[in-house]
Amino acid sequence: MSSETVLYDHPGPRAKARNRILSVVFGVLLLLLLYWIYRQFEQKDLWAAGLWKAFLESETWTAYILPGLWGTVKAAGLAMVLSLVFGVLFAVGRLSDHWWLRVPSGVVVEFFRAVPLLLLIFFIFYGVPYLTEQPMPPFWAVVAGLTLYNGSVLAEAFRAGIRAVPSGQSEAAYAIGMRKGQVMREILIPQAARNMLPVIVSQLVVLVKDTALGYIIGYTELLQTGVNNLAGNVPHVGGIVAAAIVAAIIYITLNTSLTAIAGWLERRTRRTGRAPRRPTTAAQPAGATAGGMVEPQG
Amino acid sequence: MDVFSDPANVDVYVTGFLWILKLTLAAGVFALVVGVLLAAMRVSPVPVLRGFGTAWVNIFRNTPLTLIIFFCYFGLFSTLGLKLSDNLNLNNFWLGVVGLSTYTAAFVCEAIRSGINTVPAGQAEAARAIGMSFRQTLTMIVLPQAGRAVIAPLGSIFIALAKNSTIVGTIGLAESSTAMKDLINARGDAVIPIFLVFAGTFAIVLIPIGYLFGAAANRLAVKR
Numbered sequence: 001m002s003s004e005t006v007l008y009d010h011p012g013p014r015a016k017a018r019n020r021i022l023s024v025v026f027g028v029l030l031l032l033l034l035y036w037i038y039r040q041f042e043q044k045d046l047w048a049a050g051l052w053k054a055f056l057e058s059e060t061w062t063a064y065i066l067p068g069l070w071g072t073v074k075a076a077g078l079a080m081v082l083s084l085v086f087g088v089l090f091a092v093g094r095l096s097d098h099w100w101l102r103v104p105s106g107v108v109v110e111f112f113r114a115v116p117l118l119l120l121i122f123f124i125f126y127g128v129p130y131l132t133e134q135p136m137p138p139f140w141a142v143v144a145g146l147t148l149y150n151g152s153v154l155a156e157a158f159r160a161g162i163r164a165v166p167s168g169q170s171e172a173a174y175a176i177g178m179r180k181g182q183v184m185r186e187i188l189i190p191q192a193a194r195n196m197l198p199v200i201v202s203q204l205v206v207l208v209k210d211t212a213l214g215y216i217i218g219y220t221e222l223l224q225t226g227v228n229n230l231a232g233n234v235p236h237v238g239g240i241v242a243a244a245i246v247a248a249i250i251y252i253t254l255n256t257s258l259t260a261i262a263g264w265l266e267r268r269t270r271r272t273g274r275a276p277r278r279p280t281t282a283a284q285p286a287g288a289t290a291g292g293m294v295e296p297q298g
Numbered sequence: 299m300d301v302f303s304d305p306a307n308v309d310v311y312v313t314g315f316l317w318i319l320k321l322t323l324a325a326g327v328f329a330l331v332v333g334v335l336l337a338a339m340r341v342s343p344v345p346v347l348r349g350f351g352t353a354w355v356n357i358f359r360n361t362p363l364t365l366i367i368f369f370c371y372f373g374l375f376s377t378l379g380l381k382l383s384d385n386l387n388l389n390n391f392w393l394g395v396v397g398l399s400t401y402t403a404a405f406v407c408e409a410i411r412s413g414i415n416t417v418p419a420g421q422a423e424a425a426r427a428i429g430m431s432f433r434q435t436l437t438m439i440v441l442p443q444a445g446r447a448v449i450a451p452l453g454s455i456f457i458a459l460a461k462n463s464t465i466v467g468t469i470g471l472a473e474s475s476t477a478m479k480d481l482i483n484a485r486g487d488a489v490i491p492i493f494l495v496f497a498g499t500f501a502i503v504l505i506p507i508g509y510l511f512g513a514a515a516n517r518l519a520v521k522r
Binding site: 007008119212247 | 341343346347350356357360361363365376379419422423432436462464467475478487489490493497500501
């Protein structure tokens with residue numbers, strides 16, 4: 001059902017009146033909720049001019065928010081590159097003809113997909129130093145955790161993408177005498193990669209959000225510097241709420257742009273009409289990508 | 299494995315996973331109800347409802363869960379004075395449930411909306427042709443078919459929810475990841491067994507559930 005308007009008729013006079021009443025009732029309820037929040041903010045003196053003015057001063061941005069944002073982008077970017085490598089290696093491993101490569105790859109991918117990212121980061125940050133007898137920098141704990149988790153998710157997506165390439169492609173390649181490695185490197189992966197581009201960009205959104213877990217182990221990302229440290233420096237009880245709202249707006253803007261890029265890439269891939277055919281079953285709704293839904297990890 | 303021969307440590311482990319179980323079940327129910335309502339709003343003829351659903355999805359899907367949970371504690375509880383229970387642990391638990399279900403509902407809504415897109419237009423047109431209202435078309439014709447198409451995505455959303463509930467540890471609930479951290483700090487000599495037991499529990503429970511959802515999705519898929 002592509003157009004949602006098939007669910008209802010064009011409204012006649014009665015339906016229009018009913019819709020208007022519903023709009024007004026719901027709108028009033030929403031306004032009441034907003035008013036309640038406004039009043040609560042007022043009681044806590046959250047509308048104090050000094051509180052919000054802090055966000056207009058350049059020092060708030062240069063000393064707190066921007067360094068935090070850089071920390072977020074740095075961790076997400078490096079983890080993305082590493083998890084792409086991890087994803088390709090393990091996707092190819094799981095598709096291997098040799099059981100001694102296929103089985104361990106499958107175990108690793110399934111294990112890291114099932115373990116909560118926070119548990120993994122805690123193990124790397126608190127547990128690994130006991131084994132190596134060296135302190136673990138929070139940055140590397142975050143990047144390693146993100147790489148293992150997102151790499152595994154991407155490995156599954158890549159595997160689905162490689163298998164979605166029409167079998168005629170690899171058959172033709174074998175027919176002209178290519179070896180297994182050549183077929184994978186020169187025929188399957190390039191075609192799958194093109195189709196996987198939107199999935200990769202959507203996974204970047206997940207990565208950006210997941211860097212916020214670094215806050216829990218004291219990595220200096222946006223939530224740490226832009227909310228925690230900043231609020232500690234604003235002499236006001238409500239500072240933390242104001243800072244959290246600003247940080248949320250930054251995250252939403254960043255991720256909405258990434259989602260828009262993913263959508264643009266998807267349309268672009270579809271327009272050329274040469275994208276490999278996707279498996280369309282009832283279990284895989286149109287909105288889901290070839291790799292399945294990108295999981296809503298925190 | 300001698301770490302877990304100490305009953306106190308076993309207790310920490312069991313308590314941690316009980317919190318995860320309770321968080322997942324409570325937030326799962328709320329997220330499903332709110333998510334279906336949001337999806338219905340997003341396809342409804344009333345513009346205000348559509349806008350509300352769209353805004354919810356865009357705001358909460360793009361905010362880190364850590365920030366949402368953080369906001370539930372410092373915003374809803376500390377600043378707005380929303381107290382959900384007199385018991386400190388239970389209060390944190392319910393704040394966590396609010397945060398988790400707010401976040402997960404956005405994903406449930408999008409999954410159901412993409413499920414609605416798999417229902418052929420003829421189904422809704424036929425329903426309208428025999429005089430069904432929007433509510434009847436949605437609840438009796440479209441949603442039952444959409445629901446069967448989204449079992450697999452909903453399954454991965456609930457598995458993610460179970461994993462995400464570890465983040466509630468941030469606001470001081472002794473769930474499994476916090477429990478593991480405390481055990482590791484208490485018993486630095488047994489780091490590997492502790493991690494394998496905690497991570498293994500998640501893997502042993504969640505991997506089969508994933509396959510079950512996959513099998514259920516294939517069985518219940520609408521044959522077209």
